[in-house]
Amino acid sequence: MNLGTIVAFEIRRAVKHPVYLFIQLILPLLLIFILGTALDSVFTVKDEKLETVRVALVRQDEGEMGVMLDEWLRLPAVSDRIRVESAASRSEAISRLRDGTADFALVVPADFSASVLRGGSAKWELIAGGDSGKNLAASVIFQSMLDRLNDRQAVSLALGPGLPAGQPAMQAATPDAGSSAGSFVKIGQLAAGKPYSAMQYYAASMLIMFLLYAGMFTGIGLAEEKERHTLARLHSTPVRPWHILTGKLMANFLLAVLQSVLIIGFTSAVMGVDWGTSIGPVAVACLAVILFSIGLAVLVLSFTKGSGPMNVVFQLVIGVMTFFSGGFFQLPEGMLSRIGEFTVSHWAFQSILNSMLGRTDWQPVAVVGAIAAVFLAGSFAVYRKAGYHE
């Protein structure tokens, strides 16, 4: 009966606290919305359609390589990507680039074929336009042509200049000439499978981070009750000491569960966050994080005095764990993400992301549950020191 009285009173105290409500309910939703919206493009992987590149071609070479170039430009895989327009001189090509009637320019010097067949040094001039995307596309395509020419030169040097140039050698170098462009560019889908969105990512990470704050509020609440002597007064009433601490912890636990439900419900209904079809791992991860944070609060309280140290310890722990678990931004593979594996946030995060992606992997859920169990057991061992008034 008294346990219920304490739980109900604690919940009323918390909900009457505007700072508590703002930090635990409004702030996570705000952060999820802001980060999810602002960083959406970072998380979105989609296929881009390449536009045709208009190339101003200054062909001063009338030799064998020039013929090869013409044939190559007529290949469908190439002609789909670039449209060649002849220019009389380099200055005209540059002029076209400047007035926007061309996107890229290629200058083939007059002695190009002769130099290649002689085995000497030969150069094309590639002149970039104003669009970096088109420049990149044109460069890649012409580079593939240059690779062929290098092959041709190598054959010519090996077999002698008498060997019939052109197709046979070309074919020898690239057996599938018809789909030769395809051999250089493999077209695939970057957005294959089911990726998570920024909104999903930050909904999961912020949920975990703010559930950790539940423990901080529990600890600060208990520390303040010690400082304000209300804990001592509670111990002078006919209530069992463990009921007092359990009542306070239970109230904070219930509030954190309610917080999880509201965040998940609101982000799902209003922000369109897909939490996955199986809510089990999400629920277990949330409960484990809540129990971990409350257990940590009791442990910290037994070693420190006052609400100040509690605040510092928790802010540090939450900040570090959220960072290393990739909660603020995605971490590259390596040392940082390896460190993250030592945090409860990482495993809770993985549990929720797996659920969002429809993956069935109970390992992260088991790990986060085990960590919570250890901290909870630790808090039971020291609860007298934390919850007593002396």
Next chain:
Amino acid sequence: MNLLVEMKDVVKKYGSKVTVDHLNLTIQEGEIFGLLGPNGAGKSTTIHMLSGLLKIDYGSIVLDGFSVAERPLETKRRIGLVPQDLAIYEEMSALDNVMFFARLYGLRGALLKERVDEALAFVGLQDRKKDKPKSFSGGMKRRLNIACAITHRPKLIIMDEPTVGIDPQSRNHILESVRELNRMGSTVIYTSHYMEEVAAISTRVGIMDGGRLIACGTQEELRAKVAGEEKLTIEAQGIPEAALEELRQHPHMIRVVPLEEGVEVYLNSTQAYLQDILFVLSKHQVRIRSLTQTEPDLETLFLSLTGRSLRD
């Protein structure tokens, strides 16, 4: 009268420091028992052990037939503790505070509402019951602190220095409340280091110093212990040390206590030796502003027993 509290050979230690030293004390039902002593005398430790907040290292405390150590819930039900430090929830209304503690004592339903209203009216906060203590004066907070302890009509009300840091008006209100609670049937233990407060309300007084009960009895009984002493308070500025020393040398002088602006002298008879005192002071050119002769009081007794003032 029935015996309500019985403390036998009670000891409390913090490390090697003995805070309460073999304390023996009994309190009868219906008493207002004043526990007097300077800061650090062991008063708060004693009542914390009685109310189950501190473990007893040695000895026993029995309240209304129940051992505090063995049946803590039974004894706590019979006690209403008004702690020295304000122990209220500032962010909750006065009503919420009183109701919460009343529930913890098992009050429910109509009885709960009735008792809470009664307690708030008793401390004069009925009109402000929906306000949060944040907006209260120090005296009002002290009164709320009392209200939280009396809703369950405890047999024993323990007030630990309930007037610390409040204005005289609130102080009088609290002292009157103590008398009223006693009239309504509660036994009261009232601790203070203000001799005047304890003298004003107590039916029996215990004086503690250094963790020990150095005197206990009715005020008359205690005064009788220093019946041979009279106190003369001389108000004057800048009494030289030589004058004080000469006063100390008087053959009938019991004690000389220098004050900030004057001196207190304790003699067998102040009337008989008044001329001698005035002679010494005039010899040292001390200009006297006033002279007051008083009967021996609890302060006198404390001084007589310890050689120190209660305010030291």
